[in-house]
Amino acid sequence: MAESNGTLRVELVSPERVLFSGDATQVITRTLEGGEVAFLPGHAAFLGALTENHTRIYLADGRIQNVAVHLGFVEVGADHVTILSDAAELEEDIDAAAVRAAKIRLEEQLRTEHSTEVEAELRRTHARISATGGLSTGH
Amino acid sequence: MAGGQERILRGRIRSVQATKKITRAMELIAASRIVKAQQRVVAAVPYSDLITEVVRDLSAAGAGSSAPLLAGRGEVKNVCYVVLSADRGLCGGYNAGVLRATEGEIKADALAGRGHVVVAIGRKAESYFRFRGYNIAESFAGFTDNPTYAVAKEIGEYVTSLYESGQVDRVELVYTRFITAGSQEVVQRPLVPLEQEVTEGGDAKAATGHDYEFEPSPDTILETLLPRYVEARVYAALLNAAASEHAFRQRAMKSATDNAEELIKNLSRIMNRARQDSITTEIMEIVGGAEAMNSGN
Numbered sequence: 001m002a003e004s005n006g007t008l009r010v011e012l013v014s015p016e017r018v019l020f021s022g023d024a025t026q027v028i029t030r031t032l033e034g035g036e037v038a039f040l041p042g043h044a045a046f047l048g049a050l051t052e053n054h055t056r057i058y059l060a061d062g063r064i065q066n067v068a069v070h071l072g073f074v075e076v077g078a079d080h081v082t083i084l085s086d087a088a089e090l091e092e093d094i095d096a097a098a099v100r101a102a103k104i105r106l107e108e109q110l111r112t113e114h115s116t117e118v119e120a121e122l123r124r125t126h127a128r129i130s131a132t133g134g135l136s137t138g139h
Numbered sequence: 140m141a142g143g144q145e146r147i148l149r150g151r152i153r154s155v156q157a158t159k160k161i162t163r164a165m166e167l168i169a170a171s172r173i174v175k176a177q178q179r180v181v182a183a184v185p186y187s188d189l190i191t192e193v194v195r196d197l198s199a200a201g202a203g204s205s206a207p208l209l210a211g212r213g214e215v216k217n218v219c220y221v222v223l224s225a226d227r228g229l230c231g232g233y234n235a236g237v238l239r240a241t242e243g244e245i246k247a248d249a250l251a252g253r254g255h256v257v258v259a260i261g262r263k264a265e266s267y268f269r270f271r272g273y274n275i276a277e278s279f280a281g282f283t284d285n286p287t288y289a290v291a292k293e294i295g296e297y298v299t300s301l302y303e304s305g306q307v308d309r310v311e312l313v314y315t316r317f318i319t320a321g322s323q324e325v326v327q328r329p330l331v332p333l334e335q336e337v338t339e340g341g342d343a344k345a346a347t348g349h350d351y352e353f354e355p356s357p358d359t360i361l362e363t364l365l366p367r368y369v370e371a372r373v374y375a376a377l378l379n380a381a382a383s384e385h386a387f388r389q390r391a392m393k394s395a396t397d398n399a400e401e402l403i404k405n406l407s408r409i410m411n412r413a414r415q416d417s418i419t420t421e422i423m424e425i426v427g428g429a430e431a432m433n434s435g436n
Contacts (some may be wrong), residue, residue: 012188015288015374016148017182032363033355047196048354048361053202073364086288086367 007060008041009080012067014088020065026058027081029074039076046076052123053132055083066091068131070124089128096132099125145417148410152403159399165229166392169198169267169385173320177384180317183378189373194333194368197361198283199273200351206358208299208365211332212308217254219243219276219307221298221330221373223380226266226283233315233384234263236325244271244327256307258298260377276301291374297375299366302331314376315383323372323383327385330372 010027012020028038030053037048050072074084091127106122109115198209222241224234225250241264245255259265259278278298282290310331315323316321353360 003348005282011185012261014292015183015187015371016179017187019352032359037354038196045351046354047193047351063154071363073190073193073360073367075189075196082189084186084367086191086292 007079008064010037010083012057012069012083012085012088019088020057020067020090022057022065023059023060024057024065024081025060026083027055027082029053029055029069031068031074037079040045042078043076046074046077047113048074050074050083050085052120054090054127059102066131066133068094068124068127070109070127087124089131091131095126096129099128099132103129143178145410146415148406148413152406155399155402155406158285159396159403162392162395162399166389166396167403169389169392170323172385173382173393175321176385178316180378182384183371187390190364190371193267194361196359197350197364200357202352206361206365207303207370208331209333209361215253215308217256217307217309218244218248219256219258219298219301219310220423221257221294221310221312222259222260222264222268223312223376224259224267224283225384226262226280228263229391230384230388231394233387233391234261234267237313237315238264238267240325240327242271244311244313256301258294260294260380276306283377284381286374286377286386288370288374291377292370294377294427295370295373298331299369309334312376313375314380317379317382317386320386323386328372329375331369333368378418 007025009026009067010020010022012026015070017077026038026040028036029052030036031048032051034048036053037046039046050069052070054070055067055069057067059065067083068089069083069085070087072083072088073096075082075084103122103125106118106125109118110122151430220241222237224237228234239255245257248255256276257264257268257273259268259275261283262280265275265278265280279294298310302310302346307331312328312330314326314328317323318327354432
């Protein structure tokens with residue numbers, strides 16, 4: 001680390017294992033009721049519940065780690081961000097083509113019947129699509 | 140006559156040898172699975188530690204005094220036991236340990252005037268308690284040697300609903316804790332309502348004392364968090380039980396293999412003696428016959 005308090009220690013933890021861990025300069029995620037939040041080093045202690053979202057981790061080496069987080073919690077201190085989620089997927093683990101096909105199928109399904117199950121799956125699908133580069137740019 | 144006995148013994152040795160091959164293979168499989176199961180236990184620790192910490196921080200901030208999962212009930216009328224056994228036998232005293240511990244608790248409860256409900260995890264627990272006429276609310280099976288988080292979620296949700304609907308006033312987890320490959324112990328841990336010591340700091344790290352900002356409100360976070368916490372606890376127990384099951388099975392199969400070896404040794408000894416006896420008898424007969432012919436001449 002270049003400076004002692006210039007970065008955030010980011011950990012993304014699922015029940016099965018630590019999915020991701022690294023140093024970052026900024027983390028953007030979305031809470032259950034409040035919308036998007038960004039955390040920079042030195043942020044006040046924060047505890048939040050997350051909705052299905054596309055979380056961006058701006059790594060210290062300039063890369064961006066995209067993650068689809070499907071519900072979970074974030075715990076933030078001055079020098080660390082910990083994301084707890086029982087279902088999170090890293091960008092590289094998502095099959096972009098399959099997800100786009102799923103989106104069309106789910107939207108079709110919602111037109112004919114109303115189901116909270118399907119709606120939740122669609123929200124997860126949107127998070128995945130966003131994490132893999134959005135609809136426009138074909139990966 | 141003597142040759143017949145030898146043939147029978149040879150057949151028995153062959154069958155013991157075949158059994159030994161099987162137990163030996165099972166021993167090796169279990170041994171390799173212990174390592175993997177142990178790694179999964181370790182890999183699950185960060186999540187459960189962190190989620191415990193968050194629950195603690197939230198309670199420190201004053202959330203959840205009204206949360207049903209936190210508040211205990213004054214009078215406990217029915218206790219739910221979640222029993223983690225194996226799907227298969229051939230693992231020594233593994234199943235007997237948890238089953239006996241649970242049965243003892245249920246009997247103690249009955250004496251104290253409390254009712255019981257069993258949630259059986261693994262086929263062995265289900266058949267044991269069903270046969271003895273205990274009250275089984277639900278059983279889950281088919282995954283005990285390799286549990287997934289999805290299963291823990293299902294069990295967690297079921298148990299939580301049992302508690303929230305008022306059918307039970309307390310939920311206890313009974314499982315075999317994996318300490319090392321050489322030592323495991325049957326433990327009973329309260330699952331719901333959540334222990335006071337967990338929420339108040341207790342033995343482990345005390346609450347960090349940060350003044351947290353919350354979004355949404357602490358109560359709302361806690362509401363979504365507590366079910367996850369219960370699931371994480373169930374998941375950790377499932378992983379411990381799986382690792383213990385493999386350890387028990389490895390030990391059981393090792394002693395079965397040793398036993399088979401001993402048996403083969405004894406049987407071979409008896410067989411060799413029988414063969415020697417029959418040879419001796421045969422020689423005696425030949426010699427006797429020759430003598431008789433000689434003396435006849």
